[in-house]
Amino acid sequence: MKLREEMPELTGATEWINGEVTKEELIESGKPTLIHFWSVSCGLCKEAMPDVNEFRDEFEDELNVISVHMPRSEKDLEMSVINAMAQGHDITQPTFVDSEHKLTDAFENQYVPAYYVFDAEGKLRHFQAGGGGMKMLRKRVNRVLGTEEK
Secondary structure, three states, X not given: OOXXXXXXXXXXXXXXXXOOOOHHHHHHOOOOEEEEEEOOOOHHHHHHHHHHHHHHHHOOOOOEEEEEEOXXXXXXXXXXXXXXXXXXXXXXXXXXXXXXXXXXXXXXXXXXXXXXXXXXXXXXXXXXXXXXXXXHHXXXXXXXXXXXXX
């Protein structure tokens, strides 16, 4: 995806964990959105979960946070494993299970972890992938929220 492109429709989930949301609901909320791609077989994803949860909790009233489980291999398709990891890592935000890579393809995403920050109108404002970089992600989230660095 390119900067300023519109958020793809959140369709094609194999399953949703913690409730389903639509693109329209996210935009109608009037809040920016962080969409976080992860996989059960990704070590960097597991390390980043506390940071993502911190964003979710700290900006609860100002930011929508959505997770997308993107399988990287056949082993990543087992729903019981996905559910167990979501529960074990305190993933309470809506989670799109993308076992058929429909949303992954719509985002043209190739990485986990990957972070997409959309403004309140649903336009992409920031993308980053890989471990670390949480300071930059925080800076970009603060920018779309119109707040100073916390």
